[in-house]
Amino acid sequence: MLDWFLNLQPWQMALVGTLFTYFMTALGAGLVFFFKEIKDEVLNTMLGFASGVMIAASFWSLLDPAINMAAEQAKNPALVASIGFILGGLFLYIADKLIPHVHFAKDAEPEGIDTQLRRSILLVLSITLHNIPEGLAVGVAFGAAATNQDPAIIFGAMSVAIGIGLQNFPEGAAVSIPLRREGLSRWKSFLYGQASGLVEPISGVLGAILVTQMTELLPYGLAFAAGAMIYVVVEELIPEAQSSSVSGAHYATLGVMIGFVVMMILDVSLG
Numbered sequence: 001m002l003d004w005f006l007n008l009q010p011w012q013m014a015l016v017g018t019l020f021t022y023f024m025t026a027l028g029a030g031l032v033f034f035f036k037e038i039k040d041e042v043l044n045t046m047l048g049f050a051s052g053v054m055i056a057a058s059f060w061s062l063l064d065p066a067i068n069m070a071a072e073q074a075k076n077p078a079l080v081a082s083i084g085f086i087l088g089g090l091f092l093y094i095a096d097k098l099i100p101h102v103h104f105a106k107d108a109e110p111e112g113i114d115t116q117l118r119r120s121i122l123l124v125l126s127i128t129l130h131n132i133p134e135g136l137a138v139g140v141a142f143g144a145a146a147t148n149q150d151p152a153i154i155f156g157a158m159s160v161a162i163g164i165g166l167q168n169f170p171e172g173a174a175v176s177i178p179l180r181r182e183g184l185s186r187w188k189s190f191l192y193g194q195a196s197g198l199v200e201p202i203s204g205v206l207g208a209i210l211v212t213q214m215t216e217l218l219p220y221g222l223a224f225a226a227g228a229m230i231y232v233v234v235e236e237l238i239p240e241a242q243s244s245s246v247s248g249a250h251y252a253t254l255g256v257m258i259g260f261v262v263m264m265i266l267d268v269s270l271g
Contacts, residue, residue, distance in 0.1 A: 010142050010145065010208045010209075010212050011142075011208040013154075013157070014138055014205050015204065018135050018204035021134065024169045024197075025171060025172040025193070025194055026172060026190075028174075028176075028193070029176040029194045029196075032177050032179075043241075044249070044255065045254060045255040047174060047238075047241035048241045048259065049255040049259035050167035052255065052263065053163050053259040053263040054230070054233050055259075056163070056260045057164065057263050057267070060268070061141055062222045062223065063085070063222070065219075069218055069219040075219070080220060080223065081219070083220060084221065085227035085230075088133065088225060088229075089231040092132075095132070100114070100122055121192075129232075130237075131199045133203075134229065135202065136224070136225045138160055138204045138207075139211075140218070143211035143221070159267045172193050172194065172196075176189040176190050179192055207225070238252070241256075
């Protein structure tokens, strides 16, 4: 099975990896068939866990390889990483201003351009926004593996997919269960919840194709994905995880610590 995977084209590896992350989103969204409510402490821990995974992946799986690749290409590593990182954050900032969405806090106001879309759709668009850089991260990581057949780099890309898949499970639940609380049926809540992950295979395949066709962009692409992921963590996940109560904030912090350690172990062990 592993030999079959290693013989795939980079975009095919990215597709397999992001289909796994999508499946984990759908699996998490399926919890709506068993629960109608989710305690704030549990949701905060989930969001914190997702934040910790994304922070760790941004450095070990994306920024660090970007710096090393820039040095190998005789570029200024600090400059390349900084440019890519800032552009990734800027991309998400612009998307945040243009795409209509609403965050999960109970008193959150809609953001982006004015729209008549229902709140349930805006909630899904919110989580879809930060699934874009997650898919890009997987795709670019497998694109990096294509430029160097070192098994460590390939396994490092696999660790990105596994880590993002792990944090997508609670994210799927964090979408579907609040939608159920908004009054949607279990099936509609599940369908909307899993739909938020469909963008990951698309962005993953596009990311892999782009960086393998233009290898000079690879270190920039890795840093871009890192910047976009950190933007999501700081702009959305951590503030939402900390918003409910003092005790809930402690659970969120614990979730960040656990998620960071889990992703660090994955990346160091596999990469």
